[in-house]
Structures are given as C-alpha cells and as structure tokens.
Amino acid sequence: MRRWSVAALFLLPGSLLIVLFFLLPVVLTLVLSATNLSTTTFSHPSWVGWGNYQELLQARFTPLILKNTLKYVILTLFFNVGMGLLLALITAFLPVRLGDAFRALWLLPRITASVVYVLIWQGLAAVAPYGLLSDLTGNSQNWIQQSPWAVVVLANGVIGASFGMLLFTSAIRAIPSDLLHAAAVDGATTWQSIYRVVLPLLRWPILFVSAYQTLSLLTSFEYILLLTNGGPGFYSTEVWSLSAYHQAFSNYFGNAQFGLGSAMAAVLVVIGVVVSLIYLRVFNFKELLGEPKVEVN
Amino acid sequence: MKGSQVRLEGLSKRFGKVEVLRPLDLEVQPGELVAFLGPSGCGKTTTLLLIAGIYQPSSGGIFFDGKQVNSLHPKDRDIGMVFQSYALYPHLNLFENIAFPLRLKRIAQAEVRRRVDQVAEFLGIAQVLFRRPGQVSGGQQQRAALARALVKEPSLLLLDEPLSNLDARIRLSARSEIRRLQQDLGITSVLVTHDQSEALAMADRVAVFSTGQVQQFATPEELYHRPSNTFVAGFVGDPPMNLLQGTFTEGKFDWDGLTIPVPPGHPGGSGYLGVRPEDIRLGGEIPTRLGIAEPLGREVLLSLDLGEGKTLKVLTPAGTRLAPGASLGLELRGAPLHFFDAEGRRVGS
Ligand SMILES: Nc1ncnc2c1ncn2[C@@H]1O[C@H](COP(=O)(O)OP(=O)(O)OP(=O)(O)O)[C@@H](O)[C@H]1O
Ligand SMILES: [Mg+2]
Numbered sequence A: 001m002r003r004w005s006v007a008a009l010f011l012l013p014g015s016l017l018i019v020l021f022f023l024l025p026v027v028l029t030l031v032l033s034a035t036n037l038s039t040t041t042f043s044h045p046s047w048v049g050w051g052n053y054q055e056l057l058q059a060r061f062t063p064l065i066l067k068n069t070l071k072y073v074i075l076t077l078f079f080n081v082g083m084g085l086l087l088a089l090i091t092a093f094l095p096v097r098l099g100d101a102f103r104a105l106w107l108l109p110r111i112t113a114s115v116v117y118v119l120i121w122q123g124l125a126a127v128a129p130y131g132l133l134s135d136l137t138g139n140s141q142n143w144i145q146q147s148p149w150a151v152v153v154l155a156n157g158v159i160g161a162s163f164g165m166l167l168f169t170s171a172i173r174a175i176p177s178d179l180l181h182a183a184a185v186d187g188a189t190t191w192q193s194i195y196r197v198v199l200p201l202l203r204w205p206i207l208f209v210s211a212y213q214t215l216s217l218l219t220s221f222e223y224i225l226l227l228t229n230g231g232p233g234f235y236s237t238e239v240w241s242l243s244a245y246h247q248a249f250s251n252y253f254g255n256a257q258f259g260l261g262s263a264m265a266a267v268l269v270v271i272g273v274v275v276s277l278i279y280l281r282v283f284n285f286k287e288l289l290g291e292p293k294v295e296v297n
Numbered sequence B: 001m002k003g004s005q006v007r008l009e010g011l012s013k014r015f016g017k018v019e020v021l022r023p024l025d026l027e028v029q030p031g032e033l034v035a036f037l038g039p040s041g042c043g044k045t046t047t048l049l050l051i052a053g054i055y056q057p058s059s060g061g062i063f064f065d066g067k068q069v070n071s072l073h074p075k076d077r078d079i080g081m082v083f084q085s086y087a088l089y090p091h092l093n094l095f096e097n098i099a100f101p102l103r104l105k106r107i108a109q110a111e112v113r114r115r116v117d118q119v120a121e122f123l124g125i126a127q128v129l130f131r132r133p134g135q136v137s138g139g140q141q142q143r144a145a146l147a148r149a150l151v152k153e154p155s156l157l158l159l160d161e162p163l164s165n166l167d168a169r170i171r172l173s174a175r176s177e178i179r180r181l182q183q184d185l186g187i188t189s190v191l192v193t194h195d196q197s198e199a200l201a202m203a204d205r206v207a208v209f210s211t212g213q214v215q216q217f218a219t220p221e222e223l224y225h226r227p228s229n230t231f232v233a234g235f236v237g238d239p240p241m242n243l244l245q246g247t248f249t250e251g252k253f254d255w256d257g258l259t260i261p262v263p264p265g266h267p268g269g270s271g272y273l274g275v276r277p278e279d280i281r282l283g284g285e286i287p288t289r290l291g292i293a294e295p296l297g298r299e300v301l302l303s304l305d306l307g308e309g310k311t312l313k314v315l316t317p318a319g320t321r322l323a324p325g326a327s328l329g330l331e332l333r334g335a336p337l338h339f340f341d342a343e344g345r346r347v348g349s
Helices: A002-033 A051-058 A062-092 A096-111 A114-125 A132-137 A148-173 A177-185 A190-201 A203-219 A222-227 A240-249 A258-282 A285-290 B044-052 B094-104 B109-123 B138-150 B168-185 B196-202 B220-225 B230-235
Strands: B006-015 B018-028 B033-037 B059-064 B079-082 B156-160 B188-193 B205-210 B213-218 B242-249 B252-255 B258-261 B269-275 B281-295 B299-305 B311-317 B327-331 B338-341
Touching: A002 A258, A051 A062, A051 A258, A062 A096, A062 A148, A062 A203, A062 A240, A096 A148, A114 A132, A114 A148, A114 A222, A148 A203, A148 A222, A177 A190, A177 B044, A177 B079, A190 A203, A203 A240, A203 A258, A222 A240, A240 A258, B006 B044, B018 B044, B018 B059, B018 B213, B033 B044, B033 B168, B033 B196, B044 B079, B044 B156, B044 B188, B079 B138, B094 B109, B094 B138, B109 B138, B138 B156, B138 B168, B168 B196, B188 B196, B196 B220, B205 B220, B205 B230, B213 B220, B213 B230, B230 B242, B230 B269, B230 B338, B242 B311, B281 B311, B299 B327
Parallel strands: B033 B188, B033 B205, B079 B156, B156 B188
Antiparallel strands: B006 B018, B006 B059, B205 B213, B242 B252, B242 B269, B252 B258, B269 B338, B281 B299, B281 B327, B299 B311
C-alpha cells in the first residue's frame, strides 16, 4: 500500500501538468468540434454532432488543402532531415572549432524571432532594387509570389535542419572512433564508412528526428502565415493547420468559426497519431529500444 | 600466404606540442611476430595506428617490403587489425562483421560465404555467426575480431591487446591459438601488450617501450638475460630484478655500507648492480632478516631486510616454512650479475 502511495506522490506533479495542458485541451477541442460555436452563435451555441466533419468532407477546398499539407510536410521533411544529416556529417569531419562555429551560425535563425526571420526572407525575395535574389540573378521578380512553395520549404527547412544537425552531430560523436578506423583498415573509403557504418548507427536519431519533425510540421504554420498567408491566390499554399487557424480566428467573412476550426484540429490529431504508428512500425521501434544504440565494450 | 617485411625509419609522432613517439627505428622480418611491450600510455597503440595508416607520422618513414607507404590509405595497405576494443560493427551480425572486408572488395556471395565459414569454423565461432556482437561473449567477440582481420588474408596482422578483455584461463589458450595460427599462415604480425608474460611467450622478438621510446628490441631470452638498461631490467621478469644503487671500485660494489665482491667487467664509480631474485641462494654469509614471505604456488617470494632500508627480493622453492623476523644468510657468489652505469645503461656482457 505504502509503495503505491509514494509512487503516486512522485507521479502527481507531472501527471497534473499533462492532464492540464495536454489531455484537457484535446478533450475541449473534441467537445467544441461537435458544436457550431462561432462569433455569431457565441451566446447560444448548439450541438451539431458530426456536422462540422461532414462540412469538411464536402468543402470544395478540402482536397486542395490536404494535398498542400502533404506537399509541405514531405518536401520540408526531406529538406530538414537531409540537410541536417548533411550538415552534421560535413561538420563532424571538419576540424572541431570550425565545425562548432559553423553549427553555431546555422542555429542563428532558430533563435531569431519568427517575424524578423520572415522579414529577412521578404527582403531576400523582393523585386529589384530591394531584393537580394533579384539583384543577384538580374531577374527582377517577387520570388514569394513567383515560387511560393520553394520559399515556404526553404524558409522552414533552413530552421528545421538545425534540429537534426544537432542531434545527428552528437550521435556521430558517440560512435567510437575505433569503428571508423576498423572500417578504413577493412578497406572502406570515407564514403563507404559513412554509408556502411555511420548511417546505420544513426538509424535511431533519424527515426526520432523524422517522426518529431513530421508531427511538428503538421501543426506548424507560422512561417506560411507570415510569408504567404496561404496565398498567393486562392489557397495555393494553405495547409491544414493554417486553414484551422483561419477558420477559427481569422475568417474571411469576419465570422470566426470555433467549432469548425476545432473539428479541423481534431482531424490533425488523428492524422498525427496514425503517422506516429506508421513510423514506429517502419523503423521497428521495439527492436531499436531493445538494444543499446552504440555498443561500447 | 606471404608475410610482408615492415621497416620503421626515424618514425615519430606528435599531437600538437606533445611528442608521443620519439624517432624510432625498427624492422619486422616476413613471418615474424614482434611484440610491443610497455606500460600504459607509452605509445604502443600510436605506433600501431601509424603502421596501419590511421595516423600520419610527424617525421620518418614506414616501409612495407622496401616500399614507402607513408601516404598510402589504410585500405590499400593489405593489413588486418584487431583493435583493443575489438571494434566490431554493432549493427551487423558476426557473419556480416567478418564478411565486411570481402563485401568492400565486391567478392561474390558464394565465395564470401565459403571464406567466412572457413575462418569461423577454424576459430570456433561457427555456432554464433548469426548473432550480433552484443549477444556473444567477450571471447567470441575477440575471435570474431580476429576472424575479420584474417578473412582477407592480409600480409600484415596488427593486434592491439587482443587478449586484455579475456579472463585468465581463456587468455592462456588464446595465446597459443593465435601463435599457432600466425605461424601456420606465416603472416607478419605485430602484437601490442602490456603483459610481459604474453610478450615473452608469444613473440619472436619484443620491443620494450617506455614513454615514447624503444628501450630494447631483442628476443625474449636476450631481454631476460641481457637487459640493455635498468628500465628493461626492472620491467621484464616477474618478480622484477633487484637493482641496487651503489659504487663500483676494483672488484667490489659498495651498497650503502655493504660490500659485495664482483667479477671484472664492471663500470667504475656509481652505478647499479642487478641480480634476479631466482639467482640468489640462501645459506651464505650475508646476514639478513626475513620481512615478508609471499607464497606464489611453486615458489615463495621472500623480502629480505639487510638493515638501513636495504631490501632484496629472493625466490626460493616452496616448502621451507619461515617465520617473519628469522635470520637468513645470503649467497651472491656464482649468481649472474648485471652491471649498469650511473645513467642506467648496461656495461659489459
Ligand atoms: N589522438 C591523440 N591526441 C593526443 N594525445 C594522444 C592521442 N592519442 C594518444 N595520445 C597520447 O599519447 C600517449 C600514448 O598513447 P597510446 O594510446 O599510444 O598508448 P598505449 O601505449 O597504447 O597505452 P595503453 O597500454 O594504455 O593502451 C598517451 O599519453 C596518450 O594520452
Ligand atoms: Mg593502447
């Protein structure tokens, strides 16, 4: 009996926080998604059951927004993880000081305020004589308007890559140097050592970074909001999470539809859970947890 | 299989300002097993990694069969190496670990299987080939590491303390196993160890290292019977040689008031007199008192007190029961004596 009460006592603070900030919002979202709460019905909301979900199914732009979301997540994820891996590998094989300096530099955007960071991108992408890209290429255009997807993916990817870069760097450093020496003696070129020894040993961090980034990309929309606000034109870069935000807080017609927005958020939760399960399956999570990531004798 | 000849010429290594290896000359003959013996941190592994091409020498040259290989990539040096940590790839099973060098050479699957099976059978790990390194014992890991080094039939084998992680009993059998293998295959080998009995038992010749320098490079017998300086004399042999510091004058050695007659060939002035514990006999005129007696099984190691802080170690056959404090006489006449000058260098034959 005593054993359990002590354990409960230690678990209490953490559990309380989880319930308050994770579980409760999910439940509230689910409840809201079953109502027609909006600015106009604020004083007298009513239950609509699956109504909001039905509306989403039938909405004209739903397929486009889903497609945009998929495009955004996949492109940015590949850029993120690939770039992070590349940066980690390059800086790991540089002299230590140079590598550290380079990584510190790459971290700057992450600690820059989002709005400032987007302002810099807008500066880069503006028409001549204001935009750096236009000046350098001699091709004066508003790059955000012309190739919104490239800018959205790059702006997100440059920041996102630093996460993978840090994790992969520490994982590479944790590989005993004897393993790389052994590979060299066994006949491997540097490239073969990376491909056959380093990358397999990074399987766990790669899984973790991919899973984490997928989930955070699914729900992150602040850079798209600031860069294109879903445009140019109708919904050309509108992704699911941004659309939920638009519905709930910034509706075109001034009528913020909290109920519909909540339904969209709930759909995102389901997608996130499904994606996580797929990751765990593909990377054989159990086996990864079962043994040490890197063995030291 | 043909072993290559290895020559190191003025080879040195510094990391930043620290000189880890002072210029070193050494030659290993084809098919020979040479041991690098020395205390921890004296540069044995560094020398091995220089030969392997993992480190670049700060000066000097490395020659395989007369050809300079200083700038040759490790993969092109035709060496097999067993690392101190074994360095097995944790994500591959033992089969793939052993097959790794062959896969890099793009050898056909059937041939890979044949060669891995053969070497695994030979080393007695055929039953555990499909387990990961983390799922087999230390002894099996060591064999797998050896198998990986041997499977590509290298002309030079580098072994960095391959037995240090094994328990005492396996270590003894592994010693003779490796030695037999090396002789059967005729591979030139360098074995790094800080265990002198291992070096003396396995090697054709031993290079004794201390702090980045080779003190002596000779056969085990030579090291034992004619150590070239006091470091080697004190390092090789278990229990180590007694080294008495004193003054030589005309057929006599004065050790802090005790006079010991010595044969000709000794240096003049201050120096060291060396005598091995097993060469001293009891029952002479030099009076001593027994300090402690350590039974070592077949023999007993006595610490004898000669007064004024002078002690001598003596090895005697087991069986004589002696009480601490007992008076014992010593006989040094007839015992092989080693002379060293004030700098510790051997004098005479
Ligand atoms: N990469 C390095 N950078 C700086 N110093 C090093 C490096 N590698 C080794 N050293 C130093 O060089 C000296 C010799 O190291 P080495 O590994 O060759 O010793 P060792 O004889 O193999 O010792 P042990 O028996 O403990 O393995 C040590 O003092 C060590 O600290
Ligand atoms: Mg070492």
